[in-house]
Amino acid sequence: MEYKISNRLRTGAIILMILGVLGVGYGFMDAYSVNEDNITEFLANEDHHGDEHATESHGEEHNVSAAHAEEGHADDAHGAEAEAEGHEMTHEEHVLHQLHNRPYAALYVAAFFFFMISLGVLAFYAIQYAAQAGWSPVLFRVMEGITSYVLPGGVLVLLIAFFADSHIFIWMDENVVAHDAIIQNKSGWLDKTWFMIRGLIFLGGWSAYRHFSRKFSVAQDLADVNDNSNFKKNFRISAAFLVFYIYTESIMSWDWIMSVDPHWFSTLFGWYVFASMFVSGITVIALITIFLKSKGLLPFVNDSHIHDLAKFMFGISIFWTYLWFSQFMLIWYANIPEEVTYFVTRIEDYNLPFFGMVALNFLFPLLLLMNSDYKRIPWFVVMTGVVILFGHYLDIFNMIMPATVGDRWFIGIPEIGSVLFFGGLFMLIVFTSLGKYPLLAKGNPFMKESEHFHY
Amino acid sequence: MEASKVIHAIYTDDDILMSAVKTVKAERYHIEEIYTPFPVHGLDKAMGLAPTRLAITAFLYGAVGLAVATVMMNYIMIQDWPQDIGGKPSFSFLENMPAFVPIMFELTVFFSAHLMVITFYMRSKIWPFKKAENPDPRTTDDHFLMEIAVHNNEESLTNLLKDTGAVEINIVNKDEDAH
Numbered sequence: 143m144e145y146k147i148s149n150r151l152r153t154g155a156i157i158l159m160i161l162g163v164l165g166v167g168y169g170f171m172d173a174y175s176v177n178e179d180n181i182t183e184f185l186a187n188e189d190h191h192g193d194e195h196a197t198e199s200h201g202e203e204h205n206v207s208a209a210h211a212e213e214g215h216a217d218d219a220h221g222a223e224a225e226a227e228g229h230e231m232t233h234e235e236h237v238l239h240q241l242h243n244r245p246y247a248a249l250y251v252a253a254f255f256f257f258m259i260s261l262g263v264l265a266f267y268a269i270q271y272a273a274q275a276g277w278s279p280v281l282f283r284v285m286e287g288i289t290s291y292v293l294p295g296g297v298l299v300l301l302i303a304f305f306a307d308s309h310i311f312i313w314m315d316e317n318v319v320a321h322d323a324i325i326q327n328k329s330g331w332l333d334k335t336w337f338m339i340r341g342l343i344f345l346g347g348w349s350a351y352r353h354f355s356r357k358f359s360v361a362q363d364l365a366d367v368n369d370n371s372n373f374k375k376n377f378r379i380s381a382a383f384l385v386f387y388i389y390t391e392s393i394m395s396w397d398w399i400m401s402v403d404p405h406w407f408s409t410l411f412g413w414y415v416f417a418s419m420f421v422s423g424i425t426v427i428a429l430i431t432i433f434l435k436s437k438g439l440l441p442f443v444n445d446s447h448i449h450d451l452a453k454f455m456f457g458i459s460i461f462w463t464y465l466w467f468s469q470f471m472l473i474w475y476a477n478i479p480e481e482v483t484y485f486v487t488r489i490e491d492y493n494l495p496f497f498g499m500v501a502l503n504f505l506f507p508l509l510l511l512m513n514s515d516y517k518r519i520p521w522f523v524v525m526t527g528v529v530i531l532f533g534h535y536l537d538i539f540n541m542i543m544p545a546t547v548g549d550r551w552f553i554g555i556p557e558i559g560s561v562l563f564f565g566g567l568f569m570l571i572v573f574t575s576l577g578k579y580p581l582l583a584k585g586n587p588f589m590k591e592s593e594h595f596h597y
Numbered sequence: 598m599e600a601s602k603v604i605h606a607i608y609t610d611d612d613i614l615m616s617a618v619k620t621v622k623a624e625r626y627h628i629e630e631i632y633t634p635f636p637v638h639g640l641d642k643a644m645g646l647a648p649t650r651l652a653i654t655a656f657l658y659g660a661v662g663l664a665v666a667t668v669m670m671n672y673i674m675i676q677d678w679p680q681d682i683g684g685k686p687s688f689s690f691l692e693n694m695p696a697f698v699p700i701m702f703e704l705t706v707f708f709s710a711h712l713m714v715i716t717f718y719m720r721s722k723i724w725p726f727k728k729a730e731n732p733d734p735r736t737t738d739d740h741f742l743m744e745i746a747v748h749n750n751e752e753s754l755t756n757l758l759k760d761t762g763a764v765e766i767n768i769v770n771k772d773e774d775a776h
Contacts, residue, residue: 467695471695471696474695475683475685475696477683477685513652514652
């Protein structure tokens with residue numbers, strides 16, 4: 143079955159990107175409209191705004207402190223005032239940094255989110271080859287389409303990291319490092335040049351695998367019926383890629399995500415990010431498969447294939463929850479200050495997205511996809527898939543935002559604009575790539591088994 | 598019992614058995630039971646058996662297990678004997694909940710699995726030391742046996758079964774080898 147990206151889809155994707163650029167641009171302008179000159183005014187307005195909602199007890203507190211100041215000696219009051227002033231200055235700078243970080247962080251979260259979808263699909267695809275799975279070859283071209291975003295998506299993530307610099311990665315700020323013994327101890331690893339080189343090595347390895355596996359997959363279509371050499375090559379490079387991937391994915395997650403909190407670390411962070419990208423990737427495979435099938439382009443995909451994808455969505459959602467909870471509970475229970483601060487910030491300042499994400503990523507898939515029959519109803523899978531994707535966007539949001547914007551987070555124009563931009567780009571690249579070759583990888587030796595796959 | 602006389606048709610291949618089941622069902626005979634040495638994929642659907650409701654009980658038992666764990670941990674750790682573990686002297690279940698999650702998870706699985714097995718035993722009417730109902734020991738090795746009740750139609754049924762590829766057809770009086 144041939145597929146060509148329709149004009150409507152292409153136009154839609156481009157419109158999304160334009161809207162996204164406008165949103166991102168507005169985000170930067172809005173953030174930089176506050177600067178050193180008017181930050182005091184900005185904070186005063188904010189306080190005034192806060193006062194309108196002030197509770198009785200808040201007001202009482204003010205009265206008490208005012209009374210206290212009156213009672214105090216003049217000298218003491220003066221000292222306290224000076225101290226307060228000094229504190230105010232650093233507070234202003236701090237807030238200014240957070241405001242300026244926000245559009246960068248919003249862009250980075252969305253860029254990483256769409257990138258990780260395609261990387262998760264690449265890992266899933268390699269597992270299918272390495273396991274010589276018989277059920278999935280009818281979905282290979284869909285997966286290959288999605289993985290075409292690995293290289294452009296990854297390059298964009300690295301570019302944003304490069305230009306955002308200390309707006310996202312505080313350890314890239316030399317002034318901060320100079321006063322921070324912990325980061326100094328890690329400076330052998332947390333070094334901007336070395337960070338970029340590592341990123342390029344990871345991306346190089348991943349896209350090399352993606353390039354060759356696609357090449358062999360297409361070559362297998364044209365090869366003689368008895369010639370499986372391209373399939374065998376794919377089997378070998380997939381096994382090798384999986385070894386490379388599990389190391390580099392782990393290191394990538396320390397570099398690109400965990401290092402935004404350079405004092406904090408978690409030993410299972412790589413797995414945790416992996417679970418997130420794996421479930422998002424499988425969800426997108428299911429969504430695009432259902433979309434193409436609804437257009438009548440995938441007549442060889444039956445509801446058992448959808449059922450199996452939904453089983454993966456269900457299972458990996460629970461796997462994600464297991465890792466999320468393993469990370470949370472040990473740190474919560476041990477209650478060691480330098481570790482627990484990570485979750486204290488999230489529970490105090492990010493309560494809704496932090497716990498809301500667990501509901502979206504765990505409870506929804508658990509309850510919606512538990513019933514075997516629902517796993518083969520397309521609209522049910524689509525509905526759950528949308529919830530899962532939103533939940534995992536929030537997951538990445540919760541990983542990046544607390545370290546960059548603190549409690550000044552909001553899902554507003556910069557965030558939505560970034561999602562629109564990268565979502566549009568993702569659609570444009572993926573669907574263009576889907577149109578390049580027939581949607582059935584007919585040369586795959588397991589194709590017969592896959593077409594007759596029946597649960 | 599009315600259906601005291603049954604016919605036993607024996608097959609030696611699961612594919613032949615499957616097509617035989619379809620033929621017999623198409624002729625509108627009622628298949629009492631089929632004994633196989635291994636699970637035959639799709640046999641239950643071909644026989645027209647109703648889908649299992651065991652999965653629903655599994656969910657309900659799991660919910661019971663979760664409830665038991667919640668009530669139990671609340672009673673033990675919060676109500677009856679509050680303990681200060683790791684500097685968390687909380688008298689609130691909700692604030693200590695993360696510590697109980699492993700227990701809640703394990704009891705959910707425990708209840709679900711054990712009660713599901715017991716339910717399965719009860720529904721299948723099997724229990725430890727029960728004498729096997731298997732009519733022919735060869736069905737535990739490499740033969741398949743289809744059991745159909747006879748209602749004064751021995752002749753036509755035998756001919757039909759022969760045509761479907763049965764290697765052996767026996768008419769058995771069920772009362773004689775009764776339990």
